[in-house]
Amino acid sequence: xxxxxxxxxxxxxxxxxxxxxxxxxxxxxxxxxxxxxxxxxxxxxxxxxxxxxxxxxxxxxxxxxxxxxxxxxxxxxxxxxxxxxxxxxxxxxxxxxxxxxxxxxxxxxxxx
Amino acid sequence: xxxxxxxxxxxxxxxxxxxxxxxxxxxxxxxxxxxxxxxxxxxxxxxxxxxxxxxxxxxxxxxxxxxxxxxxxxxxxxxxxxxxxxxxxxxxxxxxxxxxxxxxxxxxxxxxx
Numbered sequence: 227x228x229x230x231x232x233x234x235x236x237x238x239x240x241x242x243x244x245x246x247x248x249x250x251x252x253x254x255x256x257x258x259x260x261x262x263x264x265x266x267x268x269x270x271x272x273x274x275x276x277x278x279x280x281x282x283x284x285x286x287x288x289x290x291x292x293x294x295x296x297x298x299x300x301x302x303x304x305x306x307x308x309x310x311x312x313x314x315x316x317x318x319x320x321x322x323x324x325x326x327x328x329x330x331x332x333x334x335x336x337x338x
Numbered sequence: 339x340x341x342x343x344x345x346x347x348x349x350x351x352x353x354x355x356x357x358x359x360x361x362x363x364x365x366x367x368x369x370x371x372x373x374x375x376x377x378x379x380x381x382x383x384x385x386x387x388x389x390x391x392x393x394x395x396x397x398x399x400x401x402x403x404x405x406x407x408x409x410x411x412x413x414x415x416x417x418x419x420x421x422x423x424x425x426x427x428x429x430x431x432x433x434x435x436x437x438x439x440x441x442x443x444x445x446x447x448x449x450x451x
Contacts, residue, residue, distance in 0.1 A: 258438060269342075269428055269442040315381070319438065325371070325396065326440055330380040 228253045230318055232329035240337045241308060247301040247332050249316035254294045257322055261290050261301050262315045264331070270315065274301070306336045341365070342443035344429055350449045357416040359446050361429030369432040370412035371440070372396075372404065374425040381428065387412055419450045 229252045239245050249259070258277050262270040274283045274290040276299070282291040289302040299316055315331040345360035363370065371386040373396075383396030385404040393404050401423060405413040412431075416423055429443040 260440060262442075267426075267445070267447065269444045270430075272439055272441060275439050317440075322434075322438060325383050325386055328381040330378075 230329040344443040363431040367431035
């Protein structure tokens, strides 16, 4: 059974720092991996999706990488800003048209 | 832009009431999902649907049912609401070609008293 883990559960860093959020999964036979952002009391916003054949995806200050063989993904945030404070979740899909399995998220706080 | 909307942001219901949560998406997506999110438990899948009139149980379907009469609308029904169904409910729809990206609605915070 696929399990998705995100460590740490919470993280505080000073504004301006580059940071890395981690996601690990137990079954490497994934179809894709998606990173989401969630603000308190709100829904999830899709940030980046990496197909199983890809190694990374970039959007602005965000870069997500995928290493299927080791069961890991990282979300790199460059030059962090207070507006980046949110919970970040990763999720994997095992097959096309399958349900998505979520990690419990990392709650990020950027200190002004 | 993909839009997934949910009928209410906040809802307060009494124990035993029948509750309907509505979700509508405007991008002709085949796949739609209902999750609940609780502190410490993360997102848990309640039901999902691959197409009109089709439904599949997720991880925690007990106490819930769903309806998908039209492609754009996926309803979650609490037949007899209980206090342990107090939660944040999130609806999502998914692209079934290309990236297979999943899009979420804003959520409904349901309180059952």
